[in-house]
Amino acid sequence: MTDQTNASWGGRFSEPTDAFVARYTASVSFDQRMYRQDIQGSIAHAKMLCKVGVLSETERDDIIRGLEEVRIEIERGDFNWSVELEDVHMNIEAALTQKIGITGKKLHTGRSRNDQVATDIRLYLRDEIDVIASELTRLQQGLIDLAEQEADTIMPGFTHLQTAQPVTFGHHLLAWNEMLQRDYSRLMDCRKRINILPLGAAALAGTTYPIDRHYTAELLGFERPTENSLDSVSDRDFAIEFTSVAALIMMHMSRFSEELVLWASAQFQFIDLPDRFCTGSSIMPQKKNPDVPELVRGKTGRVYGHMISLLTLMKSQPLAYNKDNQEDKEPLFDTVDTLRDSLRAFADMAPHLQAKKDCMYEAAKRGFSTATDLADYVVRKGIPFRDAHEIVGKAVAYGIESGKDLSDMTLQELQQFSEQISDDVFEVLTLEGSVAARDHIGGTAPNQVRAAAGRAKALLAER
Ligand code: ARG
Numbered sequence: 001m002t003d004q005t006n007a008s009w010g011g012r013f014s015e016p017t018d019a020f021v022a023r024y025t026a027s028v029s030f031d032q033r034m035y036r037q038d039i040q041g042s043i044a045h046a047k048m049l050c051k052v053g054v055l056s057e058t059e060r061d062d063i064i065r066g067l068e069e070v071r072i073e074i075e076r077g078d079f080n081w082s083v084e085l086e087d088v089h090m091n092i093e094a095a096l097t098q099k100i101g102i103t104g105k106k107l108h109t110g111r112s113r114n115d116q117v118a119t120d121i122r123l124y125l126r127d128e129i130d131v132i133a134s135e136l137t138r139l140q141q142g143l144i145d146l147a148e149q150e151a152d153t154i155m156p157g158f159t160h161l162q163t164a165q166p167v168t169f170g171h172h173l174l175a176w177n178e179m180l181q182r183d184y185s186r187l188m189d190c191r192k193r194i195n196i197l198p199l200g201a202a203a204l205a206g207t208t209y210p211i212d213r214h215y216t217a218e219l220l221g222f223e224r225p226t227e228n229s230l231d232s233v234s235d236r237d238f239a240i241e242f243t244s245v246a247a248l249i250m251m252h253m254s255r256f257s258e259e260l261v262l263w264a265s266a267q268f269q270f271i272d273l274p275d276r277f278c279t280g281s282s283i284m285p286q287k288k289n290p291d292v293p294e295l296v297r298g299k300t301g302r303v304y305g306h307m308i309s310l311l312t313l314m315k316s317q318p319l320a321y322n323k324d325n326q327e328d329k330e331p332l333f334d335t336v337d338t339l340r341d342s343l344r345a346f347a348d349m350a351p352h353l354q355a356k357k358d359c360m361y362e363a364a365k366r367g368f369s370t371a372t373d374l375a376d377y378v379v380r381k382g383i384p385f386r387d388a389h390e391i392v393g394k395a396v397a398y399g400i401e402s403g404k405d406l407s408d409m410t411l412q413e414l415q416q417f418s419e420q421i422s423d424d425v426f427e428v429l430t431l432e433g434s435v436a437a438r439d440h441i442g443g444t445a446p447n448q449v450r451a452a453a454g455r456a457k458a459l460l461a462e463r
Contacts, residue, residue, distance in 0.1 A: 163367020201232035257293035
């Protein structure tokens, strides 16, 4: 243990921090990932201190130059992170002081690590949200383009994973897009509450220096300073909110994954995934495993876990800052990495999903998916819906027994169940007729799918 250990507060102490305690309480191994934001925040703070007359222009310029040098060293991999200096904030400040001398020690005037770390996390998360949002947009773009191409492709739609009614593959793809569209708007909403400046709250009560928080907010691109210093250093709602948005996105991608895994199987054969997103088996030569969707589905759990970790972290904390808060970072960072990488993989993969149109079509025919269309047809001939349901139920039972789809039956066969059935029935019994008939906003008719894709594209263009 070196006597550097508690240099920042050593005055009050009569013995150095225990070496194990220093390691136990340090966060530098993980919070160093916020070095860019820490430096960005410090530069803004130095400019503000100069504007209000606390630092001279020379001092400000020395600090900015020194901090830029530190950033370059970190980026080159030349920076020596020290556990004795506990966290990213004190490591950078110490390096600055080593470079520019006594002026470096003035940077911390009017602030505390409590408002500094709160600022860094907000800056970090704001940056990451922008990357995540662009991956989300890329994924949506891929889905919408594919939906346009597949607007006429017919597949079975399911409820209870039983064949229900025919839909178009384009319509199914746009259902995924809707989920992601809501996710995007939640992410942007969460970003608004992140984009507020806590710096200036200092340790908890504010500071006696004549700081200009509006100016610092403006320099850092924050919408405004926070209202209450106690809340500023203790609030981690924004991180919890982000993990909950992330949990929802992962949940959506997990459902999406589950469908891809099923559809790529020999039993469904609805899609082909590009080889580059799959792996083989070391023992079974025929295997092509959908690893990417499986992993996305698997990784969803850890993001849920991180959300619960953060909620639990905060639930018993009295105001204001507590060291507990240091535990916010690892769950948050892992949430960011997992979400960003999962979205990236899906955005890369989605445009290359290959529909096996013939298999989809055959599957839609196999499951009596136009039974509802027949019932609606009989209703249009004047029979009450409940009776029509019964009539079609019998026709389906006959179809199962004789191995025929409704559209494969002759008119005479169909007329056994209702005399109201005539020649025009075959228009509604085809899969094409069935999807085309659902011709209203939100319906699966190919022209509606094309229109919906157009509207979805227009929404992306507004971003
Ligand atoms: N590493 C700390 C954190 O992540 C920084 C703030 C520490 N403040 C303090 N007074 N100990 O929360």
